[in-house]
Amino acid sequence: MNAPPATRGGSALVVIDMINTYDHPDADLLLPSVRAALPGMRRLIGRARDEEVDVIYVNDNFGRWRSHHDELLAGALRGPHADLVAPVRPDGDSLFVVKARHSIFYETPLEYLLAEYGIGHVVLCGQVTEQCVLYSALDAHIRHLRVTVPTDAVACIHPDLADAALRMMERNMAVRLADSGSTGLFG
Template identity: 40%
Template sequence: MGEADLVKSRRALLLIDFINPLDFPEAGALAEPALEAARACRHLARAARSRGIPVIYANDNFGRWQSDFPTLVQRLGRRQDTSASIVRLLRPQRGDLTVLKPMHSAFFGTPLDIILDQIGARSVVLAGLATDICVQLTAADAFLRGLKVHVPEDCTAAELPQKKAIALAYMRDILKCDTRPWRSLRWHRDPRTAGT
């Protein structure tokens, strides 16, 4: 896919680390909130796609520099656990984009800056795991780049409710993010704003 193939849009939706084996020590505390966030995010992603807003998966490489995102989606989808349930809710669709991130922020060490520039995005909607780590650090990097940032509180998850609340407050107060639920997005309410 070249630059000419990218959909132009002033907005982009980033789905951060939803496609995840959840096999780290704290995953038990994150699994149920992650599934709840994925259920809300399924509607958000559908709304974005229906309005021509690009959906970008920003996923950890889990320390594997030969990671294959489609294979990871297939492998997790065959399991009988929370990871598989999330994949079924948020399976990538034709035309969605993927960046492989080596660290917490979706911007660090990835082509995300280039993609957003080629799309023409001026604002990003961030959803995913975990609110207080990868989502918050991605929001900080987006803020530093002058992007308008929306982090719908119902489309992110953390291991503890307190961690999520503190992170959302920081993003709202310091990073000037809009943290209202996804249904508050103006383009959700008004289909005439697609791609704007």
């Protein structure tokens, strides 16, 4: 059984869908935003590792039901956009959860993992703001987790929808919007 929210106080950085070959529709619209968000993501991952905050990669399996995280990473690093993957790749201490749909929680063991680690606050970065980040923030909110989204560390396909998604997260889900350099980000 999950620990009640009052006893879950730790933070984790969740990196969403950054192990990617960018071989999909809309990739041409997404790539410039990923390039712009990459410095913020790198800053967050570095800060989390320096502050000994758990870094959890939750990534699409791209319909490869036999693949595991090493295969996904190797494929992305062999792809034409390895320069977007290598700087934010998991290290030996990173946790990894494979997902098949938009939300990081939908039919994944993430909720159990967070409860086991005593995590009550997730900092979300990655892609896509108006899709996976939005749905994940909502699912975290309904699980009574505190959520922070550093706006300079999320990438989008459609900037207007991303702006609306961020406003919805802040207004309707009590998501804290911040910058990757903000103090107390993991507090």
